[in-house]
Structures are given as structure tokens and as C-alpha cells.
Amino acid sequence: MRGSATLARRPYARALALLALLLPSALLLAASQGAYPIPLWEFPQALREGGERAAVLWNIRFPRVVLAALVGGGLAMAAAALQGVFRTPLVEPGLVGMGGAAALGALLGLALWPSLPWLLPLFAALGAFALAGLLSRLAHREGPVLLLVGLAAGLTLGAVLGIVQFMVHDPQGRSLSFWTSGSFAGASWEGVALTASLLLLSGLALLRLAHFLNALALGEEEAFHLGVSVWSLRRWVLAWSGLAVGAAVAAGGNVAFVGLLVPWCLRRWVGSDYRFLLPGSFLGGAALAVLADLLARTLFAPAELPVGLLTTVLGGPLFLYLVLWEGRHA
Amino acid sequence: MLEARALGHARQGRWLVEGVDLKLPAGALVALLGPNGAGKSTLLRLLSGEWAPSRGEVWLGGKPLWAYTPRELALVRAFLPQHRGVAFPYTAQEVVALGRLPYGKGPREEERVAWALAQTGALHLAHRPYPSLSGGERARVDLARILAQETPILLLDEPTNHLDPKQQMEVMALCRRLAREGRLVLAALHDLNLAALFADQLVFLKGGRLLAQGSPSELLRPELLQEVYEVSFEVVRHRGRLLAFPVGAD
Numbered sequence A: 001m002r003g004s005a006t007l008a009r010r011p012y013a014r015a016l017a018l019l020a021l022l023l024p025s026a027l028l029l030a031a032s033q034g035a036y037p038i039p040l041w042e043f044p045q046a047l048r049e050g051g052e053r054a055a056v057l058w059n060i061r062f063p064r065v066v067l068a069a070l071v072g073g074g075l076a077m078a079a080a081a082l083q084g085v086f087r088t089p090l091v092e093p094g095l096v097g098m099g100g101a102a103a104l105g106a107l108l109g110l111a112l113w114p115s116l117p118w119l120l121p122l123f124a125a126l127g128a129f130a131l132a133g134l135l136s137r138l139a140h141r142e143g144p145v146l147l148l149v150g151l152a153a154g155l156t157l158g159a160v161l162g163i164v165q166f167m168v169h170d171p172q173g174r175s176l177s178f179w180t181s182g183s184f185a186g187a188s189w190e191g192v193a194l195t196a197s198l199l200l201l202s203g204l205a206l207l208r209l210a211h212f213l214n215a216l217a218l219g220e221e222e223a224f225h226l227g228v229s230v231w232s233l234r235r236w237v238l239a240w241s242g243l244a245v246g247a248a249v250a251a252g253g254n255v256a257f258v259g260l261l262v263p264w265c266l267r268r269w270v271g272s273d274y275r276f277l278l279p280g281s282f283l284g285g286a287a288l289a290v291l292a293d294l295l296a297r298t299l300f301a302p303a304e305l306p307v308g309l310l311t312t313v314l315g316g317p318l319f320l321y322l323v324l325w326e327g328r329h330a
Numbered sequence B: 001m002l003e004a005r006a007l008g009h010a011r012q013g014r015w016l017v018e019g020v021d022l023k024l025p026a027g028a029l030v031a032l033l034g035p036n037g038a039g040k041s042t043l044l045r046l047l048s049g050e051w052a053p054s055r056g057e058v059w060l061g062g063k064p065l066w067a068y069t070p071r072e073l074a075l076v077r078a079f080l081p082q083h084r085g086v087a088f089p090y091t092a093q094e095v096v097a098l099g100r101l102p103y104g105k106g107p108r109e110e111e112r113v114a115w116a117l118a119q120t121g122a123l124h125l126a127h128r129p130y131p132s133l134s135g136g137e138r139a140r141v142d143l144a145r146i147l148a149q150e151t152p153i154l155l156l157d158e159p160t161n162h163l164d165p166k167q168q169m170e171v172m173a174l175c176r177r178l179a180r181e182g183r184l185v186l187a188a189l190h191d192l193n194l195a196a197l198f199a200d201q202l203v204f205l206k207g208g209r210l211l212a213q214g215s216p217s218e219l220l221r222p223e224l225l226q227e228v229y230e231v232s233f234e235v236v237r238h239r240g241r242l243l244a245f246p247v248g249a250d
Helices: A012-032 A040-049 A051-086 A098-112 A117-136 A143-167 A176-181 A189-208 A210-216 A220-225 A230-252 A258-269 A274-298 A307-324 B040-048 B070-076 B092-103 B109-119 B135-148 B165-180 B192-198 B222-229
Strands: B002-011 B014-024 B028-033 B055-060 B077-080 B153-157 B184-188 B201-206 B209-214 B232-238 B241-248
Touching: A012 A040, A012 A051, A012 A274, A040 A051, A051 A117, A051 A189, A051 A210, A051 A230, A051 A258, A051 A274, A098 A117, A098 A143, A098 A176, A098 A230, A117 A143, A117 A189, A117 A230, A143 A176, A176 A307, A189 A210, A189 A230, A189 A274, A210 A220, A210 A230, A210 A274, A210 B092, A220 A230, A220 B070, A220 B077, A258 A274, A258 A307, A274 A307, B002 B040, B014 B040, B014 B055, B014 B201, B028 B040, B028 B165, B028 B192, B040 B077, B040 B153, B040 B184, B070 B077, B070 B092, B077 B135, B092 B109, B092 B135, B109 B135, B135 B153, B135 B165, B153 B165, B165 B184, B165 B192, B192 B241, B201 B222, B209 B222, B222 B232, B222 B241
Parallel strands: B014 B209, B028 B184, B028 B201, B077 B153, B153 B184
Antiparallel strands: B002 B014, B002 B055, B201 B209, B232 B241
16 A cells, blocks of 8 residues: 555645745835835836935835844744744733743843843843743643743833833833834844844744754643753753844834734644644745734834734734633633 | 563552563464453553552563663564544554654665565555544554554554454464564454454453453453353353353353
């Protein structure tokens, strides 16, 4: 019997290709729109000519949309990995307090070494990792306990953040709303480079652990029986996703619910294999954040909405749905 | 092949398994029997290396179990737990493919997955999301995952749970076939007669202690069964087979 002929693959490759097309389209669209619209087809000419339009594109639009993509992608990728460790689709860095912990870590970095901005993401990563480690001690409990503890931690950290914000002088003058709702205003190429390299590092590391994360979906005991060193896997996944959350939050603040929406949609419509889900979440989260940022800065232009508000409008109802209906099967 | 030496395991001051000496040979289907709480699951978890013993050791292939890495263990023994679930909507085929994890990415992966699914009569379920399967369908997919691991030792905690009589017979026949190929299959079971029909050896546990190990014809005796289950048994011979049934407490 030729068994392999009867098995089919899920459309993982096709979905990745589609997402890989979606992202550059979103990036170009977002780069062309704004308070000063520059049609897409005039990009080459504008960049060749130099002058004001080139400056807008090079110094403002391009770094901004790329940073938005990195932050959204990093948060979604980290969320997918964390969901694997906690074995529930309800975990998202912002929702379980990791985002707040990362922001607090970043502020601590600012307070201690204000002249070393590249330390920020590392301090943020430490904050996120510390909180994730704390939560992972609760991972054996039922899902709701984890969520409630995460929520309580998130609220507390948010309040502490508000207080600390007053005491720390931020040379970039970022406000509390940057940390809690996210913003990509004032993006720079240095920030993009730093964030991209950290995310690349954590993304590659997580991808190497992807198949083990699949095994973890069966349960920790079953993963062990399949040869996974569960304890060490958990620690590394938490560390690398902590780094991704730290890099994302330090660069763009907490863009809420991207990490909930994107992996959920991908699991629902494509499949759960982490070898697909991690890169897929990155691409999907990146596109979503770019489009959300586009809306945030154009809806009420010249005023800007915090980008997290828009993702929350989409993600909040989904979260409710997950808790009320799908949570039962999780 | 697999050997327990003075094996004991205590949780919160209570001994779940105590002083168990057990030698399990390759090429045999061994049924692990005993009342609820006898320590069957605990013994399986100790033999699989998932739990570390509080006393004694488990030996496998000339080495104690603690000297194996998780991956080395996964290449020699597979374990089917009693309570199973998958957190996300993987397809049955993806779940079974996880059985190939200890081998890394091999060229034969799909072939072995299809073979395993076919063995448990679950090939037609390959594309279905695991969470949408019924209890019986899940049981067969889970068993296929264990088979895909292709280990010389299979430890099965109630593999016939959720299965109808026909499927139970099929699973037991499969276990016996695997044993004939030279593997050790150790299955915790509740159905005495199913065990007696298929198993080469029975192992009776009670209160965490080993009560008896032997062939079905040696062990299917009313006195022993009464001692194990604390209920009177009658054993009759029907068409050359021993049948045991409880006849009431006294």
C-alpha cells in the first residue's frame, strides 16, 4: 500500500507565500499615505529628485512603516510561541502583563543608563522574561488562573509604569500612552536596525524550537515521552520570546491584541504547525500593525490615534469570543 | 529487557508503588491488571522514565533509566497516557507525525505516518482536526502516534478506553502482532477476559505491590482474583478459553 499517496499537506507553503506578498503591499501602501500623500508610482521619481518628498519617505515614512512591521511581527511571533508554552490560544504578551513588564524594564534601563539607548530592548526583554518565568510556574493550573494572574500583574505593572514614568526622564520624550498603547511616531533607522537584529536573533532561535513546541501541544508529559527536554524547552522559549517582546515594546510600545489575533486566525484557517505558525505570525502581525498604524495616523489626520486602540477594537471582541466559546475546548 | 528492581514511588508520604521486582521480556504482550488505585499508571510512568522512583531502579538494555536522555528514551520506548488532549487544532496526521519527532526530519516520515494510521484503522481520519474527533477516533489516532515512534517497547495505559468491542479486539490483536515482531508491549487493562485472550503474561498489582506475574492459565484462578479485586470470581473454561467473571461481594 502506498500510504504516502493518501496523506496531504496543509497549505502551509501557500499561506506563507500569500503573507509574504501581503506584507510588502501593506508596507508600500502605508508609505504612500499620510498627511502628505505621495502616490506609489511617484516613489522612484521622488527618491531620485531628493528634496522634501524624498526626505519624507526616507526619514519619516520608511522607517516608520518598517518599524511598525517589526513590532507587530515580533509581538505576534512571541505570542504564538508563548501560547505553545502555556498551551492556550488566550495568551498574548500585553494581556498577561509581559508587555507592561517589558515597558517597566525599558524605563529602568532609561533611568540607569540614559545615554545607551541600545540597552533599552535588553532591559525590556529582562522584564518580559521575568514575568513570563513567574507565569510559567502557574502553567500547570487551569487556563483561567493563568489569565487572571496575568491580568492582575498587567494592571499592577501598568500602574507602577504610570508612576515610574513621572520619575524617569526620557530623552525621546515618550509619554505613558506610548508604553501602554504603542506608537511608531519618531521611528529612526537606528531603531529599525536594532529592533530588526534582535528580532531576527529570537526568531531564528524560536524557529529551531518550533517542532518541539508542536510536541508540547500534546502536554508536557507526552512531549517528554517524545524525547523533548520539557524544562529546558520552556525556559528557552520564554527567554527568546521575552527578547522578542522586549525588542518590540522598547521600539513601539505595547500594541495590544496583535499577538492574539494573528496566531488565532492562522491556526483557524491554515493550521497549527509551529514551523509555519512562527514565520506566518511574524508576517501576519507585521502586516496588521502596518495597516493599523496607517489607519491610526490617517483617520483623524493630522491628529494621530494610538495604534493600540485600533488593534484593540479588533482584538477585544475576538478575545471575548475565545473566552466564551473556544476557551472551553482549549 | 525492561526490569524493575525494588521499585517504589511515594507521593505526599503515600507509597503508590512499593517494592516491585519485575522482569519484562522482549517479544511479549504483558497485561497490567489490578483494581483502581492499584498503582498501574504509576508503575507505567516509572517504567517510562517520566517519574523518577523514590526507591529502586528501572533497568533497560544494561543501563538504568536515569542514565538515558529524554531523546534516547524516546527512541526505545513509547508511552500512551490514559488522559490525552491536544491544545490546538492539529490534524490527526500532524499529531501522528509527532511520533517521528525523536528521529528528526527523515525522508520516510510521511510513509511511516500513513503506515501507523493504517495500522489502527485511522487512515481516513488523517485530515480531520484532532479536536473534532470522537473518543474512539482519538484513541486510534493516539495509538497511531505511539506506533509511529517505532520503539521496541510500548507502554500503554488503557489503550482500549473509549473503544467499542470490535475496536478493542482490533487494538489487542495489533498489540499481539507487535509483540510477535519482537517488541515488548505492556498494557494496563481493566478487562480481565480481553487480557487473558490476548496477553502472553498477566501482572497483577494491588495497593502498589506486585501480587503475581504469570501466564493467563496460571493466574486466572478464583482465589487469586478474589485477593486482587476483593470480589468473588468464577472461572469457567469455554471452548478452550478461560473466562473469569465476578459473582458478587461477600
